[in-house]
Amino acid sequence: MNRKRRLLTRWMPVLMGGGFRVPYTIDFTELSDGALPPGLTGATWAISSGAAINTPTLGNELILDGDIETAIAGKWYDNGTATTFEQSSEQAHSGTYSLKTISDALNEGPRQVLSVAQWNWYSIQGWVWLTSGSFRLGDQNGRIVNPPNVDAPTGEWGKWIQTGWAAVAGNIYAGALSRTAVSQFYIDDFSWKQITVPATMAASLPHSQTSNVIASITATIAPYAWIGLWICQDEAKTNGIMALSNGVQAALLKMVDGTLSQVIVPTAAAIGAGLEVRKSGSTVKLFSNSIQVGTDQTISDTSIIGNTIHGPMNTHPDNKLLTLSVLPN
Ligand SMILES: [Ca+2]
Numbered sequence: 001m002n003r004k005r006r007l008l009t010r011w012m013p014v015l016m017g018g019g020f021r022v023p024y025t026i027d028f029t030e031l032s033d034g035a036l037p038p039g040l041t042g043a044t045w046a047i048s049s050g051a052a053i054n055t056p057t058l059g060n061e062l063i064l065d066g067d068i069e070t071a072i073a074g075k076w077y078d079n080g081t082a083t084t085f086e087q088s089s090e091q092a093h094s095g096t097y098s099l100k101t102i103s104d105a106l107n108e109g110p111r112q113v114l115s116v117a118q119w120n121w122y123s124i125q126g127w128v129w130l131t132s133g134s135f136r137l138g139d140q141n142g143r144i145v146n147p148p149n150v151d152a153p154t155g156e157w158g159k160w161i162q163t164g165w166a167a168v169a170g171n172i173y174a175g176a177l178s179r180t181a182v183s184q185f186y187i188d189d190f191s192w193k194q195i196t197v198p199a200t201m202a203a204s205l206p207h208s209q210t211s212n213v214i215a216s217i218t219a220t221i222a223p224y225a226w227i228g229l230w231i232c233q234d235e236a237k238t239n240g241i242m243a244l245s246n247g248v249q250a251a252l253l254k255m256v257d258g259t260l261s262q263v264i265v266p267t268a269a270a271i272g273a274g275l276e277v278r279k280s281g282s283t284v285k286l287f288s289n290s291i292q293v294g295t296d297q298t299i300s301d302t303s304i305i306g307n308t309i310h311g312p313m314n315t316h317p318d319n320k321l322l323t324l325s326v327l328p329n
């Protein structure tokens, strides 16, 4: 039996009216390139090289002159008193220029001030060339979940990506700052765009027959971009529970009538063997690498607990979703 026939016979018993019936497991590593399998819908999703990839539609660019190809005055500001802070052609990730910093104290380097709204999600990307010393990325005032300090290799362009949500509204400082007093680094192609939660989701159709499920994923994550799954969602994608990992942290969120809140705040947790959420009645448990994250949670919102749509979510195309499983609990 050829590969395609084998997959079809595995799936047909669980397909109900064009969708999946619990229990089901999808192994994306066995699927051919192309659209998601029948039963999963997501316009920005595709199978590519043995993984389910989502390239979410993003909002407008919020960074001014992220590619540093025009004069930086009035756009990029030195967070301190760097000895060199200038547009430079010594290195360029794109075009001719990058922004060069030589610091003589901590926390010097380029930044832009952006205003973020509570619960808005953002997709952030940039490139840094470290010549000497060390740097850290941004100073987000805790408003976007902060990644650990990045120890980039020296003498080459290092890519930084991050997705996250603003737990509180206010100003954030997007940029790169010295973490060793005397450091030299260049930044280029910085980007900061809003992302909406529905843009991250794929849906299983039709609805599974139960709201009480053990749902799990395995994934290869590009730190620090969130991937995970949502359960007990409604058709409008305005109510549901989200279990998320960014490779180094796990979190549990819920959305009630379009309003997000954190049920388990981002907590250090390696994804290891996978991410799992278990719901039974109003009790919800989060596991990462088979270890429970936080304590048992009670989610009793009537707009959530009986919903029977479950599916994956992925905030960045560098993340690879390998398997998705939904079992009755
Ligand atoms: Ca200085």
Ligand SMILES: [Ca+2]
Pocket: 067, 068, 069, 092, 093, 094, 095, 096, 097, 098, 188, 189
């Ligand atoms: Ca450039």
